[in-house]
Amino acid sequence: MKTQLLILACSSFILFGCNKNTTSQQTKDSTETQAASATATIDPDRQQLMDELAEYKDNPDIPPVQEKLARAYYEMLKTGGGDLEEIRGFISELQDTEQATVEQAAQETPSANEQFEIRLSAKPLPDATAHYAATIINRLEITSLNDASTSITSVKVNRGNCPVGGGENYKNMQYGTVAEIIIRCDARQVREVTLTTASGEYTYNFNGQ
Template identity: 30%
Template sequence: MSFTKLMLPFIFSIAMLTACSPAQDTAKKPAQTEVSELDPDTQKIMQTDLSEQTQNDEIPISTEPELSPESDEMIEALTHEQPQEQFDIRVYRAESIGSMTGYIDKVDIISLNDQPTTITGIQINRGNCGITRMYDYQNMRYGSVALAYPRCKVEYIREISISTIRGTDTYQVD
């Protein structure tokens, strides 16, 4: 009987502690995303070492087939007839729950063209800063925004060159 009286407070304490602690599923913060819950592309980006970055002059985005010489002449004729394309560039840092640093650097490319256009390549800091991913760069109309993720910090970005079928334009970033 004395053993039962002695163990009763311990059993009561353990029961209170387990009743007060939240379940393991609810203890996880809903705003945090585990690496295993992210899509494979994002996992690959997060696990890639920046030293693996290649020093390509320009990163092609589309994988269009090679054009014949006749097609090149037609493109040149179209290029001379049509005005150069214009874009507005916005470089910024945004909060990110999925990254280990708590932020992610982004480049918004806003189309100022009435006719639809497709970005075929982007070059940051004359090829010294690559991009990991680019979204919404096809069939851009006026006001459409393409999103690129640079592999360098936004405060170091000074120049961005955007290539389309009509040519390449270079923009200075302030």
């Protein structure tokens, strides 16, 4: 009889222990599942803020304090914390600062555009006499309107259909310097002149008058 009671008691103890372990494991699994579900499900507003903060939280181009704060806000949103309006305000400040920096850089960068004034001339050689027909020289007179020194590296007339000869004063032109370029076609036929410098290419159109 005692042996049967002892066996029954041991069986109850083992069964109770197994049930306890099973219940404990189930509780643990349930907790982990809920936590994983909470982490995986992020409110759309929070997700949008996280996406906007992603470009700032590891950005060395912004001040270290702002970078650190962006990283902190990102982690808050990730875990479901943080004041959304406060974070929106922070992002707005970052964007305003970024825009101001871009505008300032644009103002500080000098324009690459240069300005020239072009006139066409057709003048006879100064040694022409009454016994010979005067030789007409057709020229481009190019006046620099740039404060900085500039040099013309190429001249194209009528898209290359009017040959260009020699010239003078077209290097290291200061404001008001006039370069004279000989062209081998009638000045009245010129419709387009393209100048090239180290800063770019500039095209001027004429009406032929």
